[in-house]
Each structure stands twice: as structure tokens, then as C-alpha cells.
Amino acid sequence: MNTFTPVIIIGCGPAGAGASLFLSRAGIPHIILEKDAFPRDKVCGDGCSGKTAFVLRKADPALLDEIFSDESRFLPSFGVTFAAPNGKSIDVPFSAKHKQDRPPGFTSRRLDFDHFLFSKIQGPHARIIQNATVTGLSRTEQGYAVSYRNGATEEVLHCSLLIGADGDKGISRRQLLDGNAPSKTSSVGLRAYYEGVTGMHPQHFIELHFLNGILPGYFWIFPLPGGAANVGIGMDTALVRKKKINLREVMLEAISSNPNIRDRFTHARLSDKIYGWGLPMGVEPTKVSGDHFMITGDAASLIDPFTGEGIGNALYSGMLAAEAAEKALQAQRFDEGFLREQYGDVLFRRIGDELKLSYTMQKLVRYPWLFNLVVNKAHKSPALRNTLSSMFADLDVRALLRQPSFYWKVLTNK
Ligand SMILES: Cc1cc2nc3c(=O)[nH]c(=O)nc-3n(C[C@H](O)[C@H](O)[C@H](O)COP(=O)(O)OP(=O)(O)OC[C@H]3O[C@@H](n4cnc5c(N)ncnc54)[C@H](O)[C@@H]3O)c2cc1C
Known part of the structure; x- marks a missing residue:
């Protein structure tokens, strides 16, 4: 067997599957090593936001057609109910600001959703090896040698570029990010x-x-x-x-x-x-790449610290890693500087503000009286409900939460 492939992806959750979908679109041969066999479960809330829908639509609009035509596996969702510590709740529809003919989000058991993604990534450019637990990563002149256990056998594959998509407890976070993986925010x-x-x-x-x-x-x-x-x-x-x-x-x-x-x-x-x-929550830009590797999804700590959503950012980072891989292969540049510029910098330019604002919201939620106050007022004020609704889609609106004047307006709103 030829043991060299340009790109190896470790893990076939949303981050790995996302990277694979976009590598295939670019015609880049790659191998995915996954320790489990599909269908497999993953502990999760099973909520998929608009970002998940966005990446899937970008990969192939037919994927969303399939999702929204099968309510036995995918349940469309139109909003979120917040219940404050005092028990009062408000319904906040996902903003209709960005007009679309589809529900903004959906829920799906990860057993079904991940299996769905897995079924879409097979093709002429992608080879997936299941029951393949990556056990060792070592640098070679060419890139990386990746050792994995497949049943009773130990195998080694080589690549120019490694995409770590093996989640919170995976090997890439531990070994490649070394002391750089943030854990205190988890x-x-x-x-x-x-x-x-x-x-x-x-x-x-x-x-x-x-x-x-x-x-x-x-x-x-x-x-x-x-x-x-x-x-x-x-x-x-x-x-x-x-x-x-x-x-x-x-x-x-x-x-x-x-x-x-x-x-x-x-x-x-x-x-x-x-x-x-x-x-593993994302709070601020951290190291997510190095010579010959990029890290995506939970392995890179990209979960939204306020909502706990990580599927959307996992798919999104997988997509960006695939786009960076295409550029790296074209330029034959796999060094840390090039990959940081093409992947890490782009990633945090796009989602860095969002993570920071969510972290601000997470900190505010520590004060029950403040939360109770906002929900009580939102009950009576359609304008405030609208503002909260827009916060899901609009970062400028979410940024209001950082301004003391926002709370003054809430306090004085009758
Ligand atoms: C309790 C809970 C509730 C959550 N609720 C939500 C929610 O409602 N909505 C939301 O968007 N997010 C939610 N999240 C977060 C979400 O589950 C993750 O952000 C998402 O699964 C990250 O995807 P990933 O592909 O990075 O990692 P994973 O989904 O963890 O996938 C990693 C893959 O790598 C494989 N792997 C691991 N190690 C190896 C190895 N050594 N060799 C080969 N393969 C390996 C694993 O088998 C797995 O298939 C929740 C998380 C938790 C824990």
C-alpha cells in the first residue's frame, strides 16, 4: 500500500468531516483516521445552529435539502427560550434578519448527524479508515508520520499536512499544542x-x-x-x-x-x-497551527463560551483548514508562519470577536439579579426582545452588552 498522502485528518466528527468535504471539493486526496466505527454516539446537546447550516450549504446546498426534508432525523428549530434564575422565561426567535427560506437551525442526535456527515464524505478523493486509533505523531522531513492501531495491527502513514480534528481528548491537542491548549476555561x-x-x-x-x-x-x-x-x-x-x-x-x-x-x-x-x-471553550485567539499541522474544532478549543455550541465552529474551522491546505499544497509551503497566516489568523479574524463577546455574556450571566432584570424587562418590552433576538445573528447588536448604557436603558425602560 502507498503510505503517503498529501493530507491526513485525525477524527471524523464535524471538524474532520467538514475538512474532508472541502478537500474533496478542491480535488485534494486525503485519508481520515477515525478511532470508532459509524454510526457512533457523541455526548452533546444535539443542537445545530445557523453556522452549521451555513457551512453545509457552502459545501453543497443539497445537504441542507436532505436535512430539512427528513424530520425523522433532523428537527427544524426556530428559536431559543431563556429561563432566568427567577423562573421567568422569554422566547427569542432566531433573527429573521438574514432572509432565508429555511429554518435557522435544527436538532439531531449526534448518532444520526455524524453518520449523515460520514455518509457524505466518501468519494474519489477521500479514504476513511474506521476503527483506526492514532497512537503516535512524529515529524519527518516531508511532514508527519502518523501511527495508528487498526484492530491487532499497527500501521504508519505519511503526509505533508496533518489536520487534527480529534476532539477534546484527542492526541493532536495533547501532542501538537503541547502547553498551548487552554484548559482553564473548559x-x-x-x-x-x-x-x-x-x-x-x-x-x-x-x-x-x-x-x-x-x-x-x-x-x-x-x-x-x-x-x-x-x-x-x-x-x-x-x-x-x-x-x-x-x-x-x-x-x-x-x-x-x-x-x-x-x-x-x-x-x-x-x-x-x-x-x-x-x-473546551474558546475565549481568545490561541495557537492552532504549526509546521505541517493545523488543529480544528474541539481540539482547538473553539466552543462558544456562552451557548456551549461547538458543532458550527468545528465545521467552520474544518472548512477553513481545508482552504488553507489547498493554498499550502499549491505553494508547497507547510511552515508555521504560512499556516498561521492562512489558517489561524483567518479563523480568529472571522470568529474571534464572536468568541470574545460570548465570553462577556458568560461573565454577565454569573449575576442572577442582572439576568432576572433583563428577562423581566424583556417580558414587557417587544423592543428589548427584538434586540435580544438580533444578538444571535448580529455581532454589532451583541456588542451592546459591553456598554453600561445598554443596562441603563434596560433599567429605565418601562
Ligand atoms: C454535554 C455537551 C453538550 C453539547 N451540546 C452542544 C450543542 O447542543 N450544540 C453544539 O453545537 N455543540 C454542543 N457541544 C459541543 C460539541 O459536541 C463539540 O463542539 C463538537 O462535537 C466538536 O466537534 P469535533 O469534530 O471537533 O470533535 P468530536 O465531535 O469530539 O469528534 C472527534 C472525533 O475524533 C475521533 N478521535 C478521537 N481521538 C482519536 C484518535 N486518537 N484517533 C482517531 N480518531 C480519534 C473521535 O472518535 C471523534 O469521532 C456539546 C458538548 C457537550 C460535551
């Missing part, structure tokens, strides 16, 4: 699948419940196809440790006793075990 989340939760929004809004005691984390209920629900809780890992919080107990307590939540679970049934996983 959160931890639990996911449970339920059947029979009642009181869902008719337009399948996802729900974020900001509960006292876990701020700036939240409890969520996301409607899923087939009447099921993804229910979970997420919180800053350092706070969990510091306050010695048992997240599982807090989640089950909210379900059984919180006056705004418990009635909806009266006839609900847990349909799977409760699983936990880390959320």
Missing part, C-alpha cells in the same frame, strides 16, 4: 435522553434554563425528532471542583423538584444512561 456537561417530556414550544425552540447555583452554566431541554428530548446540564469545570458540585444530582433535582420544570417530567422516562464529556 466546562463539563451531562447529557440524558428522555421520552415523554411535555410543554415543548410548537416551533421546537431549544430551552436554556439558568438555575441558581450553577451560573454561568445552565440546564437545557432540546426537543428531538420523534418527540424525544435531549436534557442536560453544563458548568465551568473549575467551579464544579471549587464548589464540590455533583452535577448529576443537581440535574436530577431540577427534574424532580424545580417548580418550573418538574411538571413537564411527570410522565417522562429516561431512555439511556446519563453520560458526561468536556467542553
